[in-house]
Amino acid sequence: MKELLTYLAKSLVRFPDEVVVTEKVLEDNTLEYTLKVNPEDMGRVIGKNGKTAQALRMLVSARGSLEKKRTRVEIEQES
Numbered sequence: 001m002k003e004l005l006t007y008l009a010k011s012l013v014r015f016p017d018e019v020v021v022t023e024k025v026l027e028d029n030t031l032e033y034t035l036k037v038n039p040e041d042m043g044r045v046i047g048k049n050g051k052t053a054q055a056l057r058m059l060v061s062a063r064g065s066l067e068k069k070r071t072r073v074e075i076e077q078e079s
Contacts, residue, residue: 001063013041030070
């Protein structure tokens with residue numbers, strides 16, 4: 001799933017080399033993915049009214065459900 005999120009994010013942004021996805025397992029066995037992008041790419045990743053970000057979350061969640069895993073996607077601005 002990390003590879004899926006990385007591929008999708010790199011396809012959206014102007015600076016694909018600055019896309020970083022980290023994976024962490026939370027206490028309730030939820031997989032949390034943190035997506036970091038260049039500040040200039042935040043609008044592209046979030047999208048109008050957050051629709052692009054919601055679509056990314058939905059795709060990762062759908063992939064996780066195939067593997068019977070709970071997922072969560074957070075988007076952070078790289079400093």
